[in-house]
Amino acid sequence: MDERAAIVPTLPRLNPTSSYWQDPPHGISTHRTTGELPESVSTIIIGSGITGASIAYNVLDKSDASSVLMLEARTTCSGATGRNGGHTKAASYRAFLDNVRDQGEAEAARIARFEYRNIKAVHDFAREHKIECDSWEGDTVDIIYEVNQWNRARQAVSEMRRILGEEDVAAQYKFYDASETAERFLTDGAVGSVSYEAGSIHAYKFVIGVLGLALTKGLNLQTETPVLEICRSSGGQSRWTVKTLRGSIEAQRVIMATNGYTAYLYPPVKGIIVPLRGTVAAQRPGSQMPKEGLKTTYSFIYGNGYEYMISRPPGSRYAGDLIIGGCSTKAPEEGLYEWGTTDDTAMDPEIGQYVRDSAANYFGSQWGEDDPDGRIRKQWTGIMGYSSQGFPLVGKAPGEDNLWIAASFQGSGMVLCFLTAKALVTMMDGEDDEEMIDWFPRAFRMSEGRLKDKFRGRLHEKAPMDLELKAGREAQPVPEECPIRSQGIMPSST
Known part of the structure; x- marks a missing residue:
């Protein structure tokens, strides 16, 4: 496992196996809002799955939201969300005893309640916004x-x-x-x-629906635009340059919603997110x-x-x-x-x-x-x-300004991602108050300590x-x- 965990992820591969959910592909599967990439934006979101789409929606839902650019290496929602099993199922009891042992009773309860609440929120959102996604x-x-x-x-x-x-x-x-x-x-x-x-949902259609709402709010979606590198901008300590195969973009903040591919862009999580x-x-x-x-x-x-x-x-x-x-x-x-x-x-x-x-x-x-x-x-x-502790990594990259991460969802994206996106946007807006601390699990938060844990494979089985x-x-x-x-x-x- 040490050898497997040490492998550096590649970019998403071209010509992946054909997913049941993406047949036929939606009209925005190869969408590019603008013909050319902008030179500078306020926010770049990397990844167009349920995490990236939900982050974009929440950022753009703020009245003061400015330019938001989403970069997707392949077609829209072509990663894990568009290839999953369609299950909105928490199975919280399966990890509960381990969570009590490792995190304490209060945190174990917070995780279980968060998972249940996330499932309900996904179906409620689909119903409220009339997203046709076979929600059951x-x-x-x-x-x-x-x-x-x-x-x-x-x-x-x-x-x-x-x-x-x-x-x-x-x-x-x-x-x-x-x-x-x-x-x-x-x-x-x-x-x-x-x-x-529990429930089930057509996750690809759900994300297409969320992205459709974000596009009407001003999202610039650029598909088939793989990101090669994220580096500090010469324009200042808190700004970033995102390099792609189609050129570079300056951004005030960058969000990695890249799940299993994250270590390709952010080496500190190599062997931490596998x-x-x-x-x-x-x-x-x-x-x-x-x-x-x-x-x-x-x-x-x-x-x-x-x-x-x-x-x-x-x-x-x-x-x-x-x-x-x-x-x-x-x-x-x-x-x-x-x-x-x-x-x-x-x-x-x-x-x-x-x-x-x-x-x-x-x-x-x-x-x-x-x-x-x-x-x-x-x-x-x-x-x-998957992460070394069996939890997502959510929050600001340690020691960095305006570099954020929401990744590693343990094969349970439909149970974790939607409200995690809301939590991340709350953190970015500086509104991480006692109310959010009460509902968002502490174990999910990014920290320096979480970059030191040895990877142990899939837990709680x-x-x-x-x-x-x-x-x-x-x-x-x-x-x-x-x-x-x-x-x-x-x-x-x-």
Whole structure:
């Protein structure tokens, strides 16, 4: 992992794999507001995903907003946001025990509430501004196949209810045993399941909608304009020169919304923000699956990883399609070689095959025959960004004036980015008061100390093997004949 984390990211690659969400591309995918780059602006935002778009909207929403330039290396929203799984799902309980241990009870509660609030804010914004993005709100379920993961979930939710309060909206979870799980969620062989509030969204369309609002407020969007370097301007200590393939621009402040690619432009985060390539597939459901589509979104959790899945909601294009991703730990060395890569033009063949087979394997006899047109409608990869502590890095670059960062969203951009953008703009405007300190997690803030932490890979996935439930509650054992395990999905050691 040390070797993989030390790899310097490249610029976003040309000709990436074709994302389901970007087919067809939107009219502003190659938009350039002006034919030439301006020589000087007040603010440059690098990156046009959900973070960059939300930052632009919030900056331009201020009555005194002046010239704002957005630079995108490829087409609009062609990075992680336009290549994700469409899931607005926090799964806050999964990291809660670790957050209590490392950050304390108050901060763990703040993180959980922030994640829930962010999800609601995304859907509320889409509804308020009439952004057509297949916004769907409902329940999700985590199908759990391993005893220690089940024990961990029960203990985490118990702690959430104790710390947040029984009635807190961020602490509402329902548990189902193995038989209830099989009946309700059409999956056999699980230890049990946990259900809670979540949703799904067409993230590409959502960002296009946010950018459309920003463009009407005066945003200058320049696509296919990769940034090569950020350096201090000769014009003064607090000004910056941003060098691109199309020329250089002077700016009062620069914001990097570049997620897994950030270390290319800002070397201090090399080995602190590490890229990870993810694989996603859009699948036509099998003949025995519900004709009206699945009623919930899913995750499938086992000993050392998970897959996530949504069913495209009624009324959307290809309603009922299953979008499933994850699976990187199923490759040799638990997918170690997927870390450090920014190549989304290619796909690991073993992970790709596992993703193609995963939904049919999980639903087993409930799947039926593959669609006559084929199981896979489209398959693609995307580059995420992970940090050494498992949290985003948000705020002013240490020791620099007017250089800001909002990056490293741990594969959970739809759960973290939207309100993070609001928080960053609040910081830049000097309005970082007690109210914001109360709702924005301290653990997400950029600091000198966070540039010294050793990278440890993706956190909060493996449960300790000796984990026991509190208050003497016993976990349900794994069935001896587990169909998921027999199909090669579960590691033989669990």
